[in-house]
Amino acid sequence: MAQGTQNTHGSHGHGHGEGGHHSEGAHAHGSLKQYAIGFVLSIILTIIPLMVVLNDLLEGAAAIAVLLIAAVLQFAVQLLFFMHLREEQKPRYNLMTLIFGLVILVTIVGGSMWIMAYNGVVN
Template identity: 40%
Template sequence: MQTDHSTTSHGHEGFPWKHVIGFILSLILTVAALWIVVSLSLSVTLTITFILILAIFQVLVQLLFFMHITEHEGAYQIIAIFFGIFLAAVFVYGSIWIIY
């Protein structure tokens, strides 16, 4: 089962644009979140909603640009991750709903 080493790198040559764009996006999202909290005087609910939306985009950047989540045939890992996210949402939202 020896793969030809000279050809496996095909399609991964050159400048890593995907990573650089992902990095720039993640920096913009981080600074934007801080800016919303420090400079905009929105209501607490609105501020938290906005920074949570930015966090979700930040996670998508990591998953798509850095972790190659859609990679490989079938990509069953997407199901595993989204099941994890679903349970996480149930635990977090459920706890908050019970307490507050």
């Protein structure tokens, strides 16, 4: 919907004759430049963890930290450059539902790991 908002505005822009809407829509369309930047950043953020793992540059916690940071950054890049989350208009329902989903996600994954770390049967 982050995309949808702008697209609909963009295509209807001059029909409405509202300058404000139009320019906002045009900006929010997502340009080729924006997609290209997102694509290049994603490739870089895929190559960094690959190099770390294939060349054994780091070990243990440091390697896991780099891998996870690169993955989270790439998630952010896709959200901002491909899914246009930043360009959503207020009220930002897309962002709110996303944050809600991420809270549940972190609770499920983090909670499972925490509980099972102390489970003698599984380990």
